[in-house]
Amino acid sequence: MIYLPNLKSPSIHLFLFTFLVFLTCITCRREDQHKSGHQKRDFHTLSNEKVKKLVELDPPQWNSVTEGHLGKLLIPRASGSENNTLVQNYISSVFTKLGWHEEKTPFTDTTPIGEIEFTNLIYTFDPSAPRKLVLAAHFDSKWFPDFPANQFIGATDSAAPVALLLHLAEFLTPLLNSRKSRISSGNGILNEIYDEDELAETTIQIVMFDGEEAFRDWTNTDSIYGARYLAETWQETFLPSSHPLNRRRLSPPPSILNTIDVLVLLDLLGNKHAKINSFFRETDWLHDQMRSADERLQHDNLIEVEKGEKEWFGRLKLRGGIGDDHVPFLARGVSIFHVISNPFPSVWHTLKDDATALSLPALRRWNRVLRVFTCEYLGLDPDTIDTRSTKRSVDELVRILDQSPVDQKAKEGR
Ligand SMILES: [Zn+2]
Secondary structure, three states, rough: OOOOOOOOOOHHHHHHHHHHHHHHHHHHHHHHHOOOOOOOOOOOOOOOOHHHHHHHHOOOOOOOOHHHHHHHOOOOOOOOHHHHHHHHHHHHHHHHOOOOOEOOOOOOEEEOOOEEEEEEEEEEEEOOOOOEEEEEEEEOOOOOOOOOOOHHOOOOHHHHHHHHHHHHHHHHHHHHHHHHHHHHHOOOOOOOEEEEEOOOOEEEEEEEEEOOOOOOOOOOEEEEEEEEHHHHHHHHHHHOOOOHHHHHHHOOOEEEHHEEEEEEEOOOOOOOOOOOOEEEEEHHHHHHHHHHHHHHHHHHHOOOOOOOOOOOOEEEEHHHHHHHHHHHHHHHOOEEEEEOOOOOOOOOOOOOOOOOHHOOHHHHHHHHHHHHHHHHEEEEEOOOHHHHHHHHHHHHHHHHHHHHHHHHHHHHOO
């Protein structure tokens, strides 16, 4: 990703940028008034007790910055390389095991170093759901021609965000499966807080972009290869006439892009000193929700916060100054929440962006913040996980104990 424009260059650029931001803010405030309430969704804020339960669910927290998923991802994995394929296969194996729907979009594009094969990976919990929350990160690392630069790993860019999404998918799957089986047996929860039949109409999709990095210098044609391809493909793929969105008779007819509630893009995370600002007025409320999740976790001591790390979520409302995988989607009207550290990590695009750049407390904090955020977005309650099977086994145990002579003695002895 890249700053737009380059803020490192001296004052005239900064002045122009500030002026443009000022102008855009005025225009956009008008647009926002026009759109207000359009995309906002009921957020199911969880009680402190439920948040506590939720953070204790499997999978367990990481014990080191190189174990599990991260260990598999912390290798140079430039687009078109053998390692890139290895990483694709690893990501694929995780989601296949979880039972999510997989779609791969292989394609070839021309880059400054020749023709390269790219593959985006798309995982959907329920591909039949009419709408979705999309979480995304890029799994490629930046290509460098010569040794030692070609050993660049990109731990924060974006191995850690990919690992966080894999961890999140493992956590969400049992909750989503529980809900799915309740609904399919006609027992979906319906009360003043949850209407599971309705909630399940929004599924979760995790997109792993290939080819985010430029091969030379970041330009419109040398960067975000995978995201550009996918946004264009989805725009041109119209929904079947049976799709609920088609009943609204939209013009032009709805495409896959219309099924996206919001695209949450994670990038440059996993190190200390994260600074997450909100760039889009349409999704300021999501930034507020994520900050609230972080604050509640801090308040209840459910995350370890290193010294000086309290305020990750800035209150400044900025406007789109960072080029990244979201841009082609934004240009086509998709709501974006860009979760990126700004300023970038100091190790950005250097060999120092390896495992040593990662902070274990920061990764664990992200794991938990993302759990709370997605559960509250999707309306998932940690108390409902596998309730029927757990209840059945408890009932069975009680019955066995009631019949057991040992239990009778214990009861008599009381
Ligand atoms: Zn990068």
